[in-house]
Amino acid sequence: MKKLINDPKNVVEEMIDGYIKAHSDFIKQLPTHNRALVTNRETRDGKVGILIGGGSGHEPAFMGYVGDGMADGVAVGNIFASPSPAPILEVTKAIDKGAGVVYIYGNYAGDIMNFGMAAEMADLEENIKVETVIVSDDVASAPKEEEDKRRGIAGEFFVFKVAGAAADFGYNLDEVVRIAKKANKNTRSMGVGLTPCSLPQTGKPSFEIGENEMEIGLGHHGEPGIEKGVLEPADRVADRLVQDILSDIEISSGDKVAVLVNGLGSTPKMELYIIFRRVEEILNEHGISIYRSYVGDYITSLEMGGCSVTLMKLDAELAKALDHPVNCPMFVQR
Amino acid sequence: MKKLINDPKNVVEEMIDGYIKAHSDFIKQLPTHNRALVTNRETRDGKVGILIGGGSGHEPAFMGYVGDGMADGVAVGNIFASPSPAPILEVTKAIDKGAGVVYIYGNYAGDIMNFGMAAEMADLEENIKVETVIVSDDVASAPKEEEDKRRGIAGEFFVFKVAGAAADFGYNLDEVVRIAKKANKNTRSMGVGLTPCSLPQTGKPSFEIGENEMEIGLGHHGEPGIEKGVLEPADRVADRLVQDILSDIEISSGDKVAVLVNGLGSTPKMELYIIFRRVEEILNEHGISIYRSYVGDYITSLEMGGCSVTLMKLDAELAKALDHPVNCPMFVQR
Numbered sequence: 001m002k003k004l005i006n007d008p009k010n011v012v013e014e015m016i017d018g019y020i021k022a023h024s025d026f027i028k029q030l031p032t033h034n035r036a037l038v039t040n041r042e043t044r045d046g047k048v049g050i051l052i053g054g055g056s057g058h059e060p061a062f063m064g065y066v067g068d069g070m071a072d073g074v075a076v077g078n079i080f081a082s083p084s085p086a087p088i089l090e091v092t093k094a095i096d097k098g099a100g101v102v103y104i105y106g107n108y109a110g111d112i113m114n115f116g117m118a119a120e121m122a123d124l125e126e127n128i129k130v131e132t133v134i135v136s137d138d139v140a141s142a143p144k145e146e147e148d149k150r151r152g153i154a155g156e157f158f159v160f161k162v163a164g165a166a167a168d169f170g171y172n173l174d175e176v177v178r179i180a181k182k183a184n185k186n187t188r189s190m191g192v193g194l195t196p197c198s199l200p201q202t203g204k205p206s207f208e209i210g211e212n213e214m215e216i217g218l219g220h221h222g223e224p225g226i227e228k229g230v231l232e233p234a235d236r237v238a239d240r241l242v243q244d245i246l247s248d249i250e251i252s253s254g255d256k257v258a259v260l261v262n263g264l265g266s267t268p269k270m271e272l273y274i275i276f277r278r279v280e281e282i283l284n285e286h287g288i289s290i291y292r293s294y295v296g297d298y299i300t301s302l303e304m305g306g307c308s309v310t311l312m313k314l315d316a317e318l319a320k321a322l323d324h325p326v327n328c329p330m331f332v333q334r
Numbered sequence: 335m336k337k338l339i340n341d342p343k344n345v346v347e348e349m350i351d352g353y354i355k356a357h358s359d360f361i362k363q364l365p366t367h368n369r370a371l372v373t374n375r376e377t378r379d380g381k382v383g384i385l386i387g388g389g390s391g392h393e394p395a396f397m398g399y400v401g402d403g404m405a406d407g408v409a410v411g412n413i414f415a416s417p418s419p420a421p422i423l424e425v426t427k428a429i430d431k432g433a434g435v436v437y438i439y440g441n442y443a444g445d446i447m448n449f450g451m452a453a454e455m456a457d458l459e460e461n462i463k464v465e466t467v468i469v470s471d472d473v474a475s476a477p478k479e480e481e482d483k484r485r486g487i488a489g490e491f492f493v494f495k496v497a498g499a500a501a502d503f504g505y506n507l508d509e510v511v512r513i514a515k516k517a518n519k520n521t522r523s524m525g526v527g528l529t530p531c532s533l534p535q536t537g538k539p540s541f542e543i544g545e546n547e548m549e550i551g552l553g554h555h556g557e558p559g560i561e562k563g564v565l566e567p568a569d570r571v572a573d574r575l576v577q578d579i580l581s582d583i584e585i586s587s588g589d590k591v592a593v594l595v596n597g598l599g600s601t602p603k604m605e606l607y608i609i610f611r612r613v614e615e616i617l618n619e620h621g622i623s624i625y626r627s628y629v630g631d632y633i634t635s636l637e638m639g640g641c642s643v644t645l646m647k648l649d650a651e652l653a654k655a656l657d658h659p660v661n662c663p664m665f666v667q668r
Binding site for chain 2: 002011012014015016018019056059214233235270273280293296303327
């Protein structure tokens with residue numbers, strides 16, 4: 001597949017370089033590690049630090065969410081690969097304002113290992129208190145009895161958003177962790193893949209799929225889904241995704257949700273809004289009201305085709321956190 | 335090509351429906367015409383109205399730019415086709431606050447005809463003063479001697495941004511037209527196409543291109559470019575695009591510009607930042623400083639692959655207009 005790149009070995013470094021050049025008022029690279037980026041905005045002493053991260057190729061996630069109202073720093077991995085502990089630790093040291101740091105990332109073995117090692121080093125060597133929230137919103141990736149095995153996908157955006165707001169509100173470390181875990185607990189996603197992406201270094205497609213096929217529950221890195229079949233009309237796809245979410249979460253008429261229809265990379269906004277249209281109809285039929293809507297590319301997989309639907313069930317505290325303004329290079333909310 | 339749609343005949347209506355449902359706090363459909371959308375925010379009497387529009391399939395353009403600080407209304411065409419005069423006229427009537435309305439759109443024959451007819455009707459039948467600014471930023475689409483034949487591409491975003499700010503500042507009709515024309519005069523774009531998109535109703539690719547080819551100067555609707563050749567490394571592509579712009583515009587060391595690296599639809603953000611990285615280097619070598627950077631999907635062509643680079647040369651007035659905050663569903667600036 002065609003790519004606008006130079007040497008495939010350098011794509012992440014060159015992306016970071018371009019990103020810092022474009023947004024130096026928001027973000028800077030630490031001199032101690034080129035994969036450790038932290039906010040360039042003023043942060044008050046005593047604020048809990050929010051550290052996010054994961055593999056590259058998911059932009060705007062993760063570096064695009066460092067700024068006012070969301071994360072304070074990000075550790076950047078290779079494409080679809082976890083960052084190593086070193087940049088995570090450097091970011092931790094840089095963003096700790098005496099109140100500790102919360103790590104928020106998706107439920108992947110590599111991330112758990114590397115963030116886990118960094119947390120231990122931060123505690124033992126740096127005396128920084130670190131807590132961890134692992135996002136596991138992908139309904140398709142494990143049955144309800146094994147919820148803790150589920151992967152993190154687009155729902156990570158909601159958890160970052162809520163945690164960032166809580167830290168801004170002045171919540172302490174335990175309270176930020178509590179609300180971030182509540183956000184994760186109340187969030188469910190279901191995705192559908194239509195076309196693969198390819199990694200710059202191999203050029204190979206991330207998964208195999210037929211000309212007229214879709215794959216329900218496909219993971220962000222091409223992990224197998226739960227069902228492959230003929231591509232159905234958008235309304236039927238939305239029906240399936242939302243139904244699987246509603247069957248999985250305790251929700252009833254009168255409840256409020258936030259909705260995210262997330263594009264995986266190459267899906268036109270037109271199609272995302274056609275999906276949103278049906279999502280709204282279904283929720284309406286169930287008496288569930290939409291408090292806030294997000295439609296666009298929030299967590300992508302390079303140029304993968306397809307989308308996911310995420311619902312976060314809201315209480316007053318989560319709604320207030322969602323309303324909090326954000327100013328990041330790749331996401332702004334007023 | 336695979337699409338998440340229902341009946342291809344209904345894609346525009348269903349997109350609008352989803353869009354209005356997602357963003358009813360920002361935008362509403364006029365009861366008089368389903369392709370006529372206007373801001374749902376309070377607009378003060380005496381403000382000049384900003385009306386934009388064009389074909390669908392370019393989202394966020396054009397409906398995504400209706401809101402605070404940019405456009406007051408949009409007329410929505412079929413995919414890659416101009417809106418008819420009827421919705422343009424309805425939007426004009428709805429957004430006129432007694433100070434007249436400025437139409438801003440790209441330099442395409444269909445748009446010129448339809449917006450022209452609507453302007454005439456607004457004047458003769460409704461007694462509303464309408465002025466027009468036609469955007470023509472695409473350097474590749476005609477030689478310098480025939481600048482007025484050039485197409486409008488991603489530079490339209492800058493002209494919308496500047497005009498919207500000026501109207502907010504309280505500029506009168508003539509002054510909004512003056513600054514919008516200055517924005518257009520100071521703006522140049524060059525694009526490169528890598529992969530085609532396909533129209534939902536035909537399923538046919540918008541242009542033909544080889545497996546390892548790129549096309550410099552390709553238009554937003556697949557209009558032929560100026561050179562087809564082997565896909566080069568990103569830095570060489572950026573060199574070519576920026577060089578063609580710099581040769582076309584009077585600019586020298588010490589000048590300030592705004593930069594937009596615009597994705598055409600399926601190009602990962604990673605690649606756009608790799609392009610931006612080189613654009614910044616070249617401008618730096620020329621002693622040209624970047625005042626503001628925009629990197630992302632601002633004016634797309636469904637799932638087309640490729641990007642464009644846009645420079646707008648700034649004076650103090652244009653810089654101030656760029657700085658003005660915006661709150662639209664698909665573009666927010668604080």
